[in-house]
Amino acid sequence: MKLRTLLLPVATLAAANLAHACKECGGKGAAAWAAREAEPKASQLFPNARIVDYTLDIAETTLAPAGRPVRALTLNGTVPGPVLRFREGEIARIRVRNRLPSGETSTHWHGLLLPNLEDGVPYLTTPPIPAGGERTFEFLLKHSGTYWYHSHTGLQEQRGIYGAIVVEPRADAPARADIPRIDREEVVVLSDWTNENADEVMRTLVRGSDWYAIRKNTAQSLLGAAQSGHLRDYLKREKSRLPPMDVSDVAYDAFLANGRPRQQLPARPGETIRLRVINAGASTYFYLTSAAGPLTIIAADGMEVAPIRQQRLLIGMAETYDVLVTIPSDAPAAWEVRATSQDGSGHASVMLGNGPEKPAPSPGRLNAYSMNVALAAVLDQLDETGTLPDAEALATENPRPLPPYKRLRAIAPTSLPADAPVREVTLKLTGDMWRYLWSIDGRTIDEQSTVPVKKGEVLRLTLVNNTMMHHPMHLHGHFFRLLMPDAVDPVFAPLKHTVDVPPMSRRTIEFYANEDRDWLFHCHLLYHMKAGMGRVMSYPAGDEMSTVENPALTAPFLSSQPSALNSTYRPALGDHAHPHTYAWLDATVQSHLSMGYGTIQRGRKNLNLMWETGWERVARREYEIDATVSHYFNPRWTAFAGYRLTNMMDGRDAVIVGATYRLPYLVDVTATLQHNGDARLGIGRMLQLTSRVGLTARAEYDTAMNFSWQASLSYTVSKRISLIATHDSDYGAGAGVTLRF
Numbered sequence: 061m062k063l064r065t066l067l068l069p070v071a072t073l074a075a076a077n078l079a080h081a082c083k084e085c086g087g088k089g090a091a092a093w094a095a096r097e098a099e100p101k102a103s104q105l106f107p108n109a110r111i112v113d114y115t116l117d118i119a120e121t122t123l124a125p126a127g128r129p130v131r132a133l134t135l136n137g138t139v140p141g142p143v144l145r146f147r148e149g150e151i152a153r154i155r156v157r158n159r160l161p162s163g164e165t166s167t168h169w170h171g172l173l174l175p176n177l178e179d180g181v182p183y184l185t186t187p188p189i190p191a192g193g194e195r196t197f198e199f200l201l202k203h204s205g206t207y208w209y210h211s212h213t214g215l216q217e218q219r220g221i222y223g224a225i226v227v228e229p230r231a232d233a234p235a236r237a238d239i240p241r242i243d244r245e246e247v248v249v250l251s252d253w254t255n256e257n258a259d260e261v262m263r264t265l266v267r268g269s270d271w272y273a274i275r276k277n278t279a280q281s282l283l284g285a286a287q288s289g290h291l292r293d294y295l296k297r298e299k300s301r302l303p304p305m306d307v308s309d310v311a312y313d314a315f316l317a318n319g320r321p322r323q324q325l326p327a328r329p330g331e332t333i334r335l336r337v338i339n340a341g342a343s344t345y346f347y348l349t350s351a352a353g354p355l356t357i358i359a360a361d362g363m364e365v366a367p368i369r370q371q372r373l374l375i376g377m378a379e380t381y382d383v384l385v386t387i388p389s390d391a392p393a394a395w396e397v398r399a400t401s402q403d404g405s406g407h408a409s410v411m412l413g414n415g416p417e418k419p420a421p422s423p424g425r426l427n428a429y430s431m432n433v434a435l436a437a438v439l440d441q442l443d444e445t446g447t448l449p450d451a452e453a454l455a456t457e458n459p460r461p462l463p464p465y466k467r468l469r470a471i472a473p474t475s476l477p478a479d480a481p482v483r484e485v486t487l488k489l490t491g492d493m494w495r496y497l498w499s500i501d502g503r504t505i506d507e508q509s510t511v512p513v514k515k516g517e518v519l520r521l522t523l524v525n526n527t528m529m530h531h532p533m534h535l536h537g538h539f540f541r542l543l544m545p546d547a548v549d550p551v552f553a554p555l556k557h558t559v560d561v562p563p564m565s566r567r568t569i570e571f572y573a574n575e576d577r578d579w580l581f582h583c584h585l586l587y588h589m590k591a592g593m594g595r596v597m598s599y600p601a602g603d604e605m606s607t608v609e610n611p612a613l614t615a616p617f618l619s620s621q622p623s624a625l626n627s628t629y630r631p632a633l634g635d636h637a638h639p640h641t642y643a644w645l646d647a648t649v650q651s652h653l654s655m656g657y658g659t660i661q662r663g664r665k666n667l668n669l670m671w672e673t674g675w676e677r678v679a680r681r682e683y684e685i686d687a688t689v690s691h692y693f694n695p696r697w698t699a700f701a702g703y704r705l706t707n708m709m710d711g712r713d714a715v716i717v718g719a720t721y722r723l724p725y726l727v728d729v730t731a732t733l734q735h736n737g738d739a740r741l742g743i744g745r746m747l748q749l750t751s752r753v754g755l756t757a758r759a760e761y762d763t764a765m766n767f768s769w770q771a772s773l774s775y776t777v778s779k780r781i782s783l784i785a786t787h788d789s790d791y792g793a794g795a796g797v798t799l800r801f
């Protein structure tokens with residue numbers, strides 16, 4: 061729930077700006093694409109390599125993974141899609157057909173090093189696949205491991221377009237001596253499922269609804285904080301103007317392993333099973349636990365690591381881990397491997413074997429109030445020395461650990477060329493939970509698109525998370541070295557493509573810039589990406605080096621790409637960049653008055669219509685209607701301009717301008733100036749008393765109408781309905797209902 065004053069922000073920007081002009085979408089015209097399509101494909105560059113063909117049909121169908129039949133997007137009829145299996149050195153040739161009735165699609169091969177044109181980010185690297193159309197991807201498999209694929213179009217990933225990729229090592233590769241013999245191997249694709257339309261989920265987040273928190277029972281309130289003994293923390297947070305911390309944004313209807321809440325996989329007593337675990341969730345971190353004892357991690361993000369044991373493994377979106385589970389050689393049983401959502405709102409189960417069930421331990425529900433828990437985990441990470449032997453590490457393991465990055469160690473040195481110049485760049489991960497604007501350095505990908513990259517340099521990125529949420533940051537087209545402070549041996553820093561950056565903390569990664577063109581770097585929380593949290597790592601054109609190890613990349617290409625170092629360069633981002641438009645309406649009708657607002661929001665701009673009308677204790681029905689355009693600068697400042705229509709005594713129709721500023725303790729102050737010289741100062745805030753009961757109070761001083769105030773008590777019944785009672789200094793007391801559309 062939000063304060064009326066807070067929403068009515070404003071802006072001096074012309075409404076015309078709301079209409080997004082597409083002329084700057086950047087210029088990959090048909091000619092530029094044709095030139096790139098004409099470049100030699102992998103099968104021409106590597107004529108001796110074996111070609112492995114797959115066909116993927118993307119279609120819409122009705123599925124019921126969470127019990128209720130809903131429209132889902134499928135690959136060859138299923139969610140997830142088929143496992144694509146290859147061997148290192150082979151060529152993948154994947155034909156993707158768009159069988160959707162309308163709309164584009166795309167497929168990104170997540171974690172694989174491949175030519176830019178095959179990366180599958182629509183508009184940026186690859187043409188989108190139109191409805192009824194198809195595209196064949198072709199690339200050499202340069203490395204083995206567990207990877208995955210997913211749509212990079214809109215919110216299609218949430219609706220089911222994802223699947224696993226398994227690349228076996230070359231047949232002549234020696235078996236690993238540092239791990240036990242593996243008897244069996246299974247792929248486990250984890251995901252989250254909502255029966256709601258994904259666009260409606262996004263709209264719900266953008267309008268600042270607290271419904272999902274109420275549904276998940278993680279909504280924070282004064283009473284809740286007091287009862288759990290966290291009142292001081294609660295007030296401290298409000299003083300610093302931060303929203304309540306929540307580890308996830310969306311309330312899901314189910315969590316899935318290979319498309320089901322519960323899946324049975326074959327296993328025999330005494331067997332060692334390799335699970336290739338992929339977090340394909342759109343916005344869920346999972347804790348992985350096993351009934352059969354600790355998990356042994358042998359690979360992370362596809363890359364082999366020295367084996368470590370872990371009781372609870374936190375997997376961020378888009379990460380993959382290969383873990384070994386050894387089934388006890390007791391009597392046959394069904395041993396559970398459980399993936400619990402980080403907020404504890406649900407889990408998916410994989411049952412290994414048949415027989416009496418052996419449940420895996422669960423991390424339990426998160427106490428929403430104890431930011432201490434999250435902060436303690438951060439501190440724990442800092443203190444962990446990495447020199448601890450496995451057993452001790454396990455003994456001291458936090459019940460809600462961070463990802464085990466500190467202990468990950470590559471099996472071979474990962475050092476980068478010593479003579480390459482190192483450039484350090486700090487990127488702040490920023491955002492606003494209420495506005496649902498997520499950004500880097502305070503700017504969305506639409507507002508600042510690129511980080512220029514010079515070929516041949518080492519780019520060392522320090523990611524500083526200034527928000528209260530985890531962000532899984534993913535880099536396309538490269539592996540980076542994850543540099544943990546006090547790593548035992550930095551030479552063996554693990555290679556990853558996705559890194560979790562916990563709330564209020566930092567991570568440092570570095571990669572050797574040996575590619576070409578544009579590669580996306582973004583938060584893999586789907587709704588954060590959609591809201592603007594990303595950049596394009598952009599190589600200038602014509603900057604090839606002769607030492608590139610992949611011949612596919614040294615093929616001559618047309619220098620059609622303007623230099624990224626030139627500030628006018630704007631890559632084509634398709635729907636990754638354009639701010640999207642959302643609209644909503646809140647209408648309160650009570651026995652004595654009606655008030656409400658309608659909003660059309662696009663990026664930082666809003667078009668607002670706000671009304672208040674009362675009919676009790678006054679001679680005739682009074683109204684005041686403000687139509688404004690507003691601009692959101694940051695969580696503290698919003699400015700607005702527009703027109704006010706009123707028939708209130710002493711009120712006058714007028715052009716208005718003003719601004720809203722957020723004070724500590726989340727108190728909003730709004731100053732409005734009318735062109736006739738009248739002015740108004742309003743102050744207000746909303747107090748969440750319990751998870752469903754909110755108290756909104758506001759007071760206004762108007763130079764024409766003097767002082768007025770209003771207090772409302774509301775109870776949230778459902779996503780769409782609240783009951784409300786209001787006392788107003790002009791119209792007296794009354795009650796009614798608030799409807800949200």
Ligand SMILES: [Cu+2]
Pocket residue numbers: 498530531532583584585588589593
């Ligand atoms: Cu994020």
